[in-house]
Amino acid sequence: MNNLHALQQQFTAYVFDHADAEALFADITPNGFSAQQRLNVYRNNTRLGLTEALKANFPVVEKLVGEAFFKGLAAAFIQKYPPATGCLQEYGRDFAHFIANFPPARPLPYLADVARLEWLWQEAYHEADQGKMMLNRLTAIPQTRHADLCLCSHPSVRLLVSSYPIHRIWMLNQDGSDHCETIDLGLGGDKLLVFRPEQDVEVDALTDSDFLWLSLLHSGHTLVSAAEQVYQLDPYFDVSAHLLYWLEAGLFTDFYLRHD
Amino acid sequence: MASALSISTAQASIPATAGIGLRSRHYREILATKPSVGWLEVHSENYLGKGGAPLHWLEQLRMEYPISLHGVSLSLGSTDTLDWGYLDRLKALIERVNPGLVSEHLSWNSSGGRFLNDLAPVPYTDATLSHLVSRINAVQAFLGRRILIENPSSYLEFKQSTYCEYEFLNALARHSGCGILLDLNNVYVSSRNHGWNALDYIQGIAGDCVEELHLAGHTLNQINGRSLWIDTHNRPVCDDVWALLKHALALFGPKPVLIEWDSELPQLAVLTAEAEKASALIGGWHE
Numbered sequence: 001m002n003n004l005h006a007l008q009q010q011f012t013a014y015v016f017d018h019a020d021a022e023a024l025f026a027d028i029t030p031n032g033f034s035a036q037q038r039l040n041v042y043r044n045n046t047r048l049g050l051t052e053a054l055k056a057n058f059p060v061v062e063k064l065v066g067e068a069f070f071k072g073l074a075a076a077f078i079q080k081y082p083p084a085t086g087c088l089q090e091y092g093r094d095f096a097h098f099i100a101n102f103p104p105a106r107p108l109p110y111l112a113d114v115a116r117l118e119w120l121w122q123e124a125y126h127e128a129d130q131g132k133m134m135l136n137r138l139t140a141i142p143q144t145r146h147a148d149l150c151l152c153s154h155p156s157v158r159l160l161v162s163s164y165p166i167h168r169i170w171m172l173n174q175d176g177s178d179h180c181e182t183i184d185l186g187l188g189g190d191k192l193l194v195f196r197p198e199q200d201v202e203v204d205a206l207t208d209s210d211f212l213w214l215s216l217l218h219s220g221h222t223l224v225s226a227a228e229q230v231y232q233l234d235p236y237f238d239v240s241a242h243l244l245y246w247l248e249a250g251l252f253t254d255f256y257l258r259h260d
Numbered sequence: 261m262a263s264a265l266s267i268s269t270a271q272a273s274i275p276a277t278a279g280i281g282l283r284s285r286h287y288r289e290i291l292a293t294k295p296s297v298g299w300l301e302v303h304s305e306n307y308l309g310k311g312g313a314p315l316h317w318l319e320q321l322r323m324e325y326p327i328s329l330h331g332v333s334l335s336l337g338s339t340d341t342l343d344w345g346y347l348d349r350l351k352a353l354i355e356r357v358n359p360g361l362v363s364e365h366l367s368w369n370s371s372g373g374r375f376l377n378d379l380a381p382v383p384y385t386d387a388t389l390s391h392l393v394s395r396i397n398a399v400q401a402f403l404g405r406r407i408l409i410e411n412p413s414s415y416l417e418f419k420q421s422t423y424c425e426y427e428f429l430n431a432l433a434r435h436s437g438c439g440i441l442l443d444l445n446n447v448y449v450s451s452r453n454h455g456w457n458a459l460d461y462i463q464g465i466a467g468d469c470v471e472e473l474h475l476a477g478h479t480l481n482q483i484n485g486r487s488l489w490i491d492t493h494n495r496p497v498c499d500d501v502w503a504l505l506k507h508a509l510a511l512f513g514p515k516p517v518l519i520e521w522d523s524e525l526p527q528l529a530v531l532t533a534e535a536e537k538a539s540a541l542i543g544g545w546h547e
Contacts (some may be wrong), residue, residue, distance in 0.1 A: 085333070
């Protein structure tokens with residue numbers, strides 16, 4: 001008979017890999033059902049439970065492909081990327097990547113990016129809380145140090161670029177949206193900010209210059225260096241208006257002065 | 261956190277009345293209407309994030325109701341190493357929420373780092389017992405508190421077993437000092453599936469170790485013309501399980517009783533009506 005370790009290895013391989021489990025079958029009391037029928041309850045519960053978890057984390061992907069396609073997609077994903085955690089809100093990190101390489105999803109080239117957006121939404125939803133920074137903290141910085149000023153963005157901030165109009169796709173497929181329209185994929189791509197100032201996650205489509213500016217600040221560029229690069233794209237970019245707007249929105253939570 | 265002070269001073273212990281499982285869809289309604297349930301139980305896993313809405317709502321609900329933390333993925337019966345990352349997060353949640361009870365399952369759900377998302381049974385042997393006792397001891401030492409262990413619903417039994425399930429749970433409680441969370445629906449489902457006698461089970465369990473009772477609904481499946489009961493938590497508690505509750509209360513005295521409902525979630529009023537029914541039975545015991 002199997003010891004506990006071997007038994008669990010075979011059980012898990014049966015559930016995820018559909019592996020042969022003759023030795024495990026021999027350990028199970030039949031009592032009216034075959035060992036296989038009894039084990040299949042666990043295999044089905046796992047598949048159904050994880051499919052539900054993916055559906056909860058990727059509701060727009062599910063809406064776009066429909067229930068039947070999603071079931072097949074989820075089953076293939078679960079087999080290749082079984083969860084490495086019991087916290088199911090953290091399951092699906094690789095879903096977008098998997099979709100991008102899933103041949104049956106090829107007719108929907110934007111699907112992987114929609115999954116990417118939904119994953120970032122999910123991450124932002126559970127990220128740490130942090131209050132907004134007061135503007136007067138910036139005014140206290142001596143002028144001689146202005147060139148060294150860097151801003152810390154809220155922990156929930158995520159930035160995403162797509163070649164497809166995924167913001168529109170995502171918006172039209174939210175619960176409660178009764179809009180029905182055809183989206184022209186030729187409309188071009190999106191540059192998105194995902195961010196949770198308090199409890200609600202916001203998804204904003206940004207202009208090219210705003211996206212560049214926030215990306216530079218988010219990756220640790222000084223305010224001055226970010227401005228210089230944005231001016232090359234948009235000479236009329238109003239740094240102070242943008243700074244005030246995003247400070248007010250709670251996007252910046254702290255600052256530091258860079259040391260050379 | 262702004263609310264930390266009030267949380268630490270809020271009443272934490274779980275009363276011997278009926279509580280309900282808290283699900284996100286009911287957050288606002290519970291806070292707005294304050295239904296007269298004695299306490300709330302949550303799945304720990306849903307509150308292990310760093311922040312955001314789930315913790316925000318839980319901290320507000322904590323002001324109104326004692327909270328019990330019920331874990332589903334510690335995988336105590338697994339031969340994988342204990343998940344210390346998970347335990348760190350659980351400990352932080354315990355410090356934040358100050359729960360009256362913390363519970364887990366007599367089961368495993370991960371092997372080789374893969375998580376089954378289902379509570380799988382272990383063979384009830386001396387080897388499994390010492391494995392579980394050492395893991396429960398480690399967890400209780402790390403968390404600095406006693407935990408409760410719940411009997412699972414099961415769909416198979418191992419030939420290796422030398423204990424019946426309630427004997428095994430009793431031994432586990434005796435050797436590790438853990439309490440027992442007796443899920444009466446699971447007793448019912450497993451008894452039906454394996455031909456056990458549910459009343460023998462309840463009479464056999466160490467009543468002085470039982471700290472909490474669970475009630476839930478199940479589903480009857482037909483496989484090739486034979487019945488298999490599945491623990492689905494998607495419907496009202498059945499009459500037979502209510503009858504088991506009466507037996508259990510007569511044997512153990514008043515205990516906290518939880519109404520669990522996890523899928524096909526009904527209106528809050530349906531849950532509170534089930535809780536009132538349980539409360540009436542708990543109250544009836546006093547008379």
